[in-house]
Each structure stands twice: as C-alpha cells, then as structure tokens.
Amino acid sequence: xxxxxxxxxxxxxxxxxxxxxxxxxxxxxxxxxxxxxxxxxxxxxxxxxxxxxxxxxxxxxxxxxxxxxxxxxxxxxxxxxxxxxxxxxxxxxxxxxxxxxxxxxxxxxxxxxxxxxxxxxxxxxxxxxxxxxxxxxxxxxxxxxxxxxxxxxxxxxxxxxxxxxxxxxxxxxxxxxxxxxxxxxxxxxxxxxxxxxxxxxxxxxxxxxxxxxxxxxxxxxxxxxxxxxxxxxxxxxxxxxxxxxxxxxxxxxxxxxxxxxxxxxxxxxxxxxxxxxxxxxxxxxxxxxxxxxxxxxxxxxxxxxxxxxxxxxxxxxxxxxxxxxxxxxxxxxxxxxxxxxxxxxxxxxxxxxxxxxxxxxxxxxxxxxxxxxxxxxxxxxxxxxxxxxxxxxxxxxxxxxxxxxxxxxxxxxxxxxxxxxxxxxxxxxxxxxxxxxxxxxxxx
Amino acid sequence: xxxxxxxxxxxxxxxxxxxxxxxxxxxxxxxxxxxxxxxxxxxxxxxxxxxxxxxxxxxxxxxxxxxxxxxxxxxxxxxxxxxxxxxxxxxxxxxxxxxxxxxxxxxxxxxxxxxxxxxxxxxxxxxxxxxxxxxxxxxxxxxxxxxxxxxxxxxxxxxxxxxxxxxxxxxxxxxxxxxxxxxxxxxxxxxxxxxxxxxxxxxxxxxxxxxxxxxxxxxxxxxxxxxxxxxxxxxxxxxxxxxxxxxxxxxxxxxxxxxxxxxxxxxxxxxxxxxxxxxxxxxxxxxxxxxx
Numbered sequence: 001x002x003x004x005x006x007x008x009x010x011x012x013x014x015x016x017x018x019x020x021x022x023x024x025x026x027x028x029x030x031x032x033x034x035x036x037x038x039x040x041x042x043x044x045x046x047x048x049x050x051x052x053x054x055x056x057x058x059x060x061x062x063x064x065x066x067x068x069x070x071x072x073x074x075x076x077x078x079x080x081x082x083x084x085x086x087x088x089x090x091x092x093x094x095x096x097x098x099x100x101x102x103x104x105x106x107x108x109x110x111x112x113x114x115x116x117x118x119x120x121x122x123x124x125x126x127x128x129x130x131x132x133x134x135x136x137x138x139x140x141x142x143x144x145x146x147x148x149x150x151x152x153x154x155x156x157x158x159x160x161x162x163x164x165x166x167x168x169x170x171x172x173x174x175x176x177x178x179x180x181x182x183x184x185x186x187x188x189x190x191x192x193x194x195x196x197x198x199x200x201x202x203x204x205x206x207x208x209x210x211x212x213x214x215x216x217x218x219x220x221x222x223x224x225x226x227x228x229x230x231x232x233x234x235x236x237x238x239x240x241x242x243x244x245x246x247x248x249x250x251x252x253x254x255x256x257x258x259x260x261x262x263x264x265x266x267x268x269x270x271x272x273x274x275x276x277x278x279x280x281x282x283x284x285x286x287x288x289x290x291x292x293x294x295x296x297x298x299x300x301x302x303x304x305x306x307x308x309x310x311x312x313x314x315x316x317x318x319x320x321x322x323x324x325x326x327x328x329x330x331x332x333x334x335x336x337x338x339x340x341x342x343x344x345x346x347x348x349x350x351x352x353x354x355x356x357x358x359x360x361x362x363x364x365x366x367x368x369x370x371x372x373x374x375x376x377x378x379x380x381x382x383x384x385x386x387x388x389x390x391x392x393x394x395x396x397x398x399x400x401x402x403x404x405x406x407x408x409x410x411x412x413x414x415x416x417x418x419x420x421x422x423x424x425x426x427x428x429x430x431x432x433x434x435x436x437x438x439x440x441x442x443x444x
Numbered sequence: 445x446x447x448x449x450x451x452x453x454x455x456x457x458x459x460x461x462x463x464x465x466x467x468x469x470x471x472x473x474x475x476x477x478x479x480x481x482x483x484x485x486x487x488x489x490x491x492x493x494x495x496x497x498x499x500x501x502x503x504x505x506x507x508x509x510x511x512x513x514x515x516x517x518x519x520x521x522x523x524x525x526x527x528x529x530x531x532x533x534x535x536x537x538x539x540x541x542x543x544x545x546x547x548x549x550x551x552x553x554x555x556x557x558x559x560x561x562x563x564x565x566x567x568x569x570x571x572x573x574x575x576x577x578x579x580x581x582x583x584x585x586x587x588x589x590x591x592x593x594x595x596x597x598x599x600x601x602x603x604x605x606x607x608x609x610x611x612x613x614x615x616x617x618x619x620x621x622x623x624x625x626x627x628x629x630x631x632x633x634x635x636x637x638x639x640x641x642x643x644x645x646x647x648x649x650x651x652x653x654x655x656x657x658x659x660x661x662x663x664x665x666x667x668x669x670x671x672x673x674x675x676x677x678x679x680x681x682x683x684x685x686x687x688x689x690x691x692x693x694x695x696x697x698x699x700x701x702x703x704x705x706x707x708x709x710x711x712x713x714x715x716x717x718x719x720x721x722x723x724x725x726x727x728x729x730x731x732x733x734x735x736x
Contacts, residue, residue: 089697092484092702093699093700261572264684265595411687414687416684436485
C-alpha cells in the first residue's frame with residue numbers, strides 16, 4: 001500500500017515538474033494578443049497597445065478614439081501603460097524577447113530610432129500607406145530608417161519654455177529674466193516671498209534633463225557647425241563650455257533651494273497643481289501645457305501663465321525638436337493587419353481634428369491639413385525668437401542616454417557627484433555607445 | 445533497506461535532461477557569452493577574453509559600487525530578517541500570547557503581496573511631503589524625525605533594507621516557528637527542573653536545536669539578497685543617482701542599453717559569488733550537525 005502510494009506520488013511529482021518546466025517555456029512564447037469569440041461568431045481580435053505615460057495624452061483621447069474604432073470594426077484595443085522612467089528599457093527588453101505588444105509607442109527621432117526599436121527587425125514597413133504622404137515632411141525622418149517609413153506620429157514640433165505665473169511676477173515687481181543673473185535674482189525674490197520659484201520633479205527621470213540639451217540652439221550659435229563636428233567625433237561635449245555652465249547653474253539653483261525641498265521626490269504630474277495653487281512660480285513645459293492645467297483646474301485662469309525662453313547660460317534662443325513619440329506596429333505580432341487598420345482610422349481627417357481638440361496639451365499636430373491652436377500672443381512671441389534644433393535631435397548618442405543623464409543629475413543634486421563628473425559621464429557614455437554600435441568615426 | 449527495490453538510476457534521466465537543457469546549459473552559455481562583445485547592434489560576436497571582467501573590476505567605479513551595495517544589502521537584510529524573525533517566532537510561541545495564529549497571519553501577510561506593489565505603496569507612504577509616514581511623525585510632534593526617506597543619500601539604503609525586511613521577516617518567522625514546534629518540550633521541562641532561566645534555555649536548548657533551520661533560513665536570505673531586483677527597482681529605481689543600484693539593476697540596465705555581454709558578465713559574477721558563498725554555508729551545515 002505504502003509502496004503504491006509512493007509510486008503514485010512520485011509520478012504526480014514528475015508530471016508536475018515536467019509540466020511546469022514546459023509551461024514556463026510555452027507561456028513566454030505565446031503572443032500577448034488574446035482572441036475571444038465575439039457574439040456574431042467571428043474571431044474578435046484584441047490588439048495590445050503598449051506605451052509610456054507621456055506617450056498617450058492624459059485626456060485619454062487615444063483611448064476614446066480606440067473605442068470608436070472598436071464600435072466601427074469590432075477590433076478591441078487593450079492599452080498597457082508603463083511609467084515613463086521604465087518604458088524605454090522595458091520596451092527594448094520586450095522587443096528582444098519577442099513579447100512586444102501589437103502596437104507600441106516609442107520616442108522617435110532621426111538619430112535614435114534604430115537603437116530604440118530596431119525598426120528593420122521589429123517594426124512593420126508602412127512606407128506605401130496613403131496617410132504617410134499627408135504627414136508633415138519634417139517629421140518623416142524621425143519615423144524612418146534607410147528610406148523606409150515605419151510609424152505614425154501626431155504631435156507637432158516641440159518647444160520647451162519656462163511657463164511662469166504672471167501674477168506672482170507682477171506682485172513682486174519682477175520682469176521676465178533674459179540672462180542667468182537676472183534669472184537668479186528673480187528666483188531669489190520669489191523664494192523670499194515664500195513661494196517655490198521653480199517646480200522640478202526628478203521622479204519621472206527625464207524632465208530635469210531638458211535645460212542641458214533643449215538649449216542646443218544657443219550652442220550652435222556659439223560654435224559653428226557644432227552638431228556635425230560632434231557627430232563626426234571631431235570635437236567632444238567638453239568643447240561646448242556652455243553645457244558645463246548649464247550643469248553647474250542647475251546645481252547652484254538646487255543649492256540655493258530654488259526647486260523647493262522635495263524636488264527629488266516630486267513627479268512632473270504634480271506640477272499642474274503646484275502652479276494652479278500658486279505654490280510654485282515657474283515650470284519647464286511646452287506652451288500648450290497651460291491648457292492641461294486648465295483641464296485639471298477649470299477655475300484657474302490660464303491667462304495668468306506666460307512663457308519665456310530658458311535663460312540657462314544666458315540662452316535666448318529656442319530649441320525646436322521635430323521629433324516626438326510615434327506609434328509602431330509589431331511586425332512579428334499576430335495582428336499586424338488589424339493594427340494597420342487602426343492607424344488608417346487614426347489618420348482620417350476627422351479623427352486628426354478630434355485628436356488635436358481632445359488633447360489640451362497640444363498646440364499643433366504634424367498633419368498640415370489641421371490648423372494649429374497657438375494664440376496670437378504666443379505665436380508672436382515664438383516668431384520673434386531665434387530658433388535652432390535641440391541637441392538630442394541633432395547629435396548622436398545623446399537621446400539614448402537621456403534617462404541616465406537624469407540619474408546623473410539626481411546624483412549631482414544629492415551631492416554624490418560634481419557638475420564636472422556629470423559632463424564626463426555623459427561623454428564617456430557617448431563614446432561607449434558609439435563603440436558598441438561600431439561607429440566608424442569612433443573606431444579610427 | 446532493500447536496495448533492489450529502489451528505483452533504477454535511469455528514472456532520474458528525464459528530470460536530469462530537462463534540468464541540463466533548461467538550467468545548466470543556458471547557464472554555461474551565459475558564462476561563455478561574458479567573454480564576448482555580444483550586443484544588440486551587430487550579429488557578429490567576437491571573443492574579447494577578460495575585457496568585460498576587467499571593465500567591471502578596473503573600469504567605471506559604478507560597477508564596484510553595485511557589487512558592494514549588493515553585499516551590504518544581503519548582509520544587513522539577512523541578519524535583520526533572521527533576528528527579527530527569530531524574535532517574533534519566540535514571541536508568538538509563548539503561552540501568554542492570545543490569538544497567536546491571527547498575529548502570525550498578520551505578520552506573514554506582506555509575504556504574499558507582490559514586490560512591485562509593496563514598492564509602490566511604500567514609495568507613496570514615504571513621500572516627504574504627502575506621504576503617510578512624515579505626516580504621522582509631524583502630527584505627533586516628532587518633526588525632526590520626518591526625513592527625505594528615499595532621496596537622502598544617508599537614509600535611502602537603510603530605508604530600502606527596512607522595507608525589504610518588513611516584507612521578508614514573516615516568512616522567516618513561519619519557518620522558525622515550525623522549527624520551534626519540533627523541539628521536544630522534554631528538554632525545557634528538564635531545564636525547568638534544573639532551575640534554568642529564559643536566556644539559559646534559549647542559549648543552550650533553543651539555539652543549538654534551531655541551528656539547521658537557521659542555516660536554511662540564511663541560505664534563503666543570502667540567495668534572495670544577492671538576486672534582489674524588484675524591491676529596489678520599484679522603490680528607488682536604483683536612485684537617487686545610482687546610490688541604491690545593485691547587481692541585478694545593473695544587469696537590467698546593460699541589457700536595455702543593448703550591451704548584452706556586459707549584462708551576462710555581471711550575472712556571471714553574481715553566479716560565482718553565490719556559488720562560492722553557498723559552498724561554504726552548505727559545508728558548515730554538514731560539519732555542525734547538532735549532537736544530542
């Protein structure tokens with residue numbers, strides 16, 4: 001009796017062990033897509049859509065469009081949203097392991113598309129789609145690789161400003177600063193009045209990095225042919241003395257307490273509340289970020305908020321970033337044809353208009369057929385500024401380390417490294433990345 | 445025992461083959477890859493010798509810091525979990541305590557929550573301005589204790605280790621309680637007759653008889669500690685800066701950068717450290733069986 005029991009037990013054990021081992025293998029290789037029978041008996045398809053928080057507008061306009069798409073076609077879309085700080089790494093790991101969703105959102109720019117999503121391997125070629133021709137030609141390089149187009153994108157060109165509270169400035173008799181010294185004085189006066197001068201949140205990992213590379217237009221003015229030289233490895237970032245200045249100035253601001261006490265624990269999402277409640281006076285955002293404040297705090301008069309160029313290192317030029325996030329179709333997914341249908345749906349003119357109207361934080365989309373939302377005053381201010389391309393869109397191996405630089409700055413703020421270390425680390429990482437990718441200009 | 449009636453050796457072959465193909469072989473291949481320049485950007489893999497290892501031990505100081513952090517994390521959490529787990533186990537086997545099983549359940553419950561959830565919950569609880577902990581401290585007048593738990597360089601690592609201990613101690617407690625229950629009450633009775641006090645009984649009866657359990661618990665804690673990832677990833681993502689980075693967060697980082705070879709090198713190092721440590725722990729277990 002005991003023997004038989006033993007035998008039975010060991011058989012069960014072995015079966016379970018073998019089963020669990022095989023189940024482990026099977027589980028990972030099965031696609032993320034789920035099929036369910038719909039009521040009319042046809043196979044109903046559910047597409048998975050992976051994105052980071054900032055890849056999908058908080059107003060849920062994409063989700064709403066997806067619902068309309070579902071009622072039109074019966075294809076359901078399941079959104080999987082990951083935190084900003086983790087998405088880039090997570091997406092790459094998912095792509096490499098064959099577990100990527102059917103549609104995924106990724107930051108796209110001409111230089112880094114290949115390192116981020118390796119389009120030839122993982123993305124569906126959409127070059128010959130009708131809607132590709134309707135997109136602004138300036139954004140096409142951001143979603144192309146070797147003359148083939150791989151994605152669809154909506155946001156217009158990006159420009160980051162300091163959004164400031166005019167009321168606080170007026171009350172304290174302050175003028176919009178046009179150089180670093182003025183900027184510092186303004187912040188000191190605001191701080192003395194008991195308001196946090198600048199809202200900063202390092203938890204998202206990317207926001208604190210903006211001053212370093214969005215000022216690229218100014219670097220280009222001061223150094224001729226800079227981006228080209230950097231990309232050919234003829235000069236390195238330490239030749240751009242202004243970059244070191246910006247990093248040191250950021251540190252100085254942190255030391256002076258201009259970011260408040262909790263900036264290392266803050267998230268960018270809390271900026272709206274801080275600005276609307278008058279707890280903070282300035283925040284780096286796009287011009288249309290004010291509409292997002294309006295959406296969350298309808299009682300707040302957003303005409304109180306103005307914009308000015310980031311005066312780090314006496315910068316007075318505005319960096320324009322033609323790149324933004326874009327959506328791609330997983331070439332190896334089971335439902336790429338259905339995913340393409342969703343893209344076609346999003347590209348319909350009426351849906352493009354809905355997209356612009358439904359996303360308060362957006363001033364324009366990169367589809368010339370749809371009119372932009374800039375106010376006259378903003379348009380006049382933007383037109384008056386000198387413009388240039390931001391560094392991460394023009395210089396190789398910057399954007400790929402964006403989140404790492406965010407951590408470097410965090411380390412600098414906590415005092416475990418110096419501004420000089422930060423620049424050195426950025427340079428080392430560029431060299432490493434270039435060598436890893438066997439860039440001919442680095443392996444001479 | 446009748447040797448002929450034991451199962452023949454080839455009964456193990458199925459399990460062995462599966463183990464070999466799915467665990468052993470990939471492990472060896474992984475170690476081999478650490479001697480190459482395998483990465484995301486080319487399909488060619490070149491042999492580079494010990495370059496990756498040299499980079500870790502002589503190159504950027506970050507790598508050494510990750511290893512050091514892992515060692516510190518493992519040592520501290522192992523000791524804390526064992527000590528706290530043992531103390532709780534002793535407490536919750538005393539006759540005077542009412543509702544023992546209820547208390548045990550409460551203390552064990554963090555064990556069944558996912559690491560990511562624990563990380564996210566604590567992250568919001570420890571927020572300096574809006575978090576529960578600081579608000580609680582301020583409300584009872586202990587303002588000076590309210591700190592930047594997860595962003596101050598001096599407090600962040602102890603905080604992470606405390607959260608991890610909180611989550612892990614219940615499990616250790618349950619294992620030790622099982623050990624305590626298996627100690628025959630006769631010893632304590634005899635000791636009582638001899639007039640031994642609590643500490644004498646603890647030192648001379650409980651601890652020696654618990655030794656095998658404590659060694660097992662240590663192995664569990666050490667292997668967990670070296671492999672820690674989720675807790676750190678969700679609480680601090682290795683920050684502020686790289687202050688709380690450990691080997692596995694670095695492995696993840698390298699893989700996401702596309703530098704696969706460096707990732708496998710780091711995990712190989714982790715493997716060697718674990719192998720080395722476990723060898724000694726298991727050895728010490730063999731030699732020091734308690735003799736009664």
